[in-house]
Amino acid sequence: MRISEYIKNDLSEFLSKGRPFSVELNLISLAKHYGASTQPVRTALAQLEKEGLLTKQANGRFIPKGPQKKSLQKTSKPPSINIPSHDSVYRQIAEDLVKQSFRTDDTYLREQASATKYGIGRTVLRQIFLRLSTEGILQHVPRCGWKVRRFSKKDLQDFLAVREALEQKALAQAFPSLNSEVLQKYLQNNQDRGAYQAPLIDNQLHAYWINLSGNRYIQGFFENNSTYFNLLFEWEEHDIPAARLTCKKHRRILSCLLKKDLEGAAKALSHHILKDHPVLEQLG
Numbered sequence: 001m002r003i004s005e006y007i008k009n010d011l012s013e014f015l016s017k018g019r020p021f022s023v024e025l026n027l028i029s030l031a032k033h034y035g036a037s038t039q040p041v042r043t044a045l046a047q048l049e050k051e052g053l054l055t056k057q058a059n060g061r062f063i064p065k066g067p068q069k070k071s072l073q074k075t076s077k078p079p080s081i082n083i084p085s086h087d088s089v090y091r092q093i094a095e096d097l098v099k100q101s102f103r104t105d106d107t108y109l110r111e112q113a114s115a116t117k118y119g120i121g122r123t124v125l126r127q128i129f130l131r132l133s134t135e136g137i138l139q140h141v142p143r144c145g146w147k148v149r150r151f152s153k154k155d156l157q158d159f160l161a162v163r164e165a166l167e168q169k170a171l172a173q174a175f176p177s178l179n180s181e182v183l184q185k186y187l188q189n190n191q192d193r194g195a196y197q198a199p200l201i202d203n204q205l206h207a208y209w210i211n212l213s214g215n216r217y218i219q220g221f222f223e224n225n226s227t228y229f230n231l232l233f234e235w236e237e238h239d240i241p242a243a244r245l246t247c248k249k250h251r252r253i254l255s256c257l258l259k260k261d262l263e264g265a266a267k268a269l270s271h272h273i274l275k276d277h278p279v280l281e282q283l284g
Contacts, residue, residue, distance in 0.1 A: 111146070
């Protein structure tokens with residue numbers, strides 16, 4: 001679901017029932033409320049005007065058509081939808097939904113019940129759910145609620161194919177700017193400690209050359225599509241043999257880069273991304 005569709009459906013729920021909204025119905029206030037640019041807000045408002053739920057005034061503000069209940073206090077300042085990826089509540093919800101995506105349960109998530117479960121307000125929950133919908137983990141179905149998207153083995157295989165192509169491009173673009181000290185740091189952060197200890201793994205090496213590439217389209221793909229799959233790969237690393245294999249692959253890539261061997265690093269990167277993923281067996 002596009003952000004404009006979510007905004008339109010969310011506002012429609014209030015307007016169709018004559019319920020007041022917590023901020024003024026104008027582009028700036030609504031964009032700030034939803035943590036979005038003005039363009040999706042403009043699209044949503046135009047659709048609501050066309051459906052007869054809003055009237056646009058000469059000053060550019062919109063007013064609801066039909067009777068409205070008493071206005072809410074305008075001091076409410078909902079947090080932005082750009083919740084940090086390391087936020088504990090966001091991560092907990094994301095992890096729970098990824099686990100649920102393995103099951104055949106098609107039950108819709110209800111906002112009030114979910115907000116109570118995680119001990120947060122309904123507005124904050126909606127913002128988290130909206131972010132998860134843009135990341136492809138949730139789907140919003142009007143008048144029904146939120147539905148967890150079921151992922152399949154083909155989803156993961158398709159993602160890996162695109163990831164491999166784009167990350168190869170990012171590595172090639174970033175190669176002239178790679179810093180040997182940074183690469184050495186990542187090499188030290190990926191260590192097989194032997195015996196029965198889990199190896200040390202630092203997956204940030206991938207983000208290093210993706211960001212260093214300066215290609216905003218490649219960066220956008222990973223920002224918008226990686227949450228689900230990153231969580232899968234983290235679970236994969238809880239298996240010590242699989243984690244050791246990841247560590248070994250990381251070190252091979254980094255060793256080639258430290259030797260200025262782009263061809264060898266690219267070959268090792270492709271093998272790392274496309275081969276040996278035990279989690280594939282868990283997906284239907």
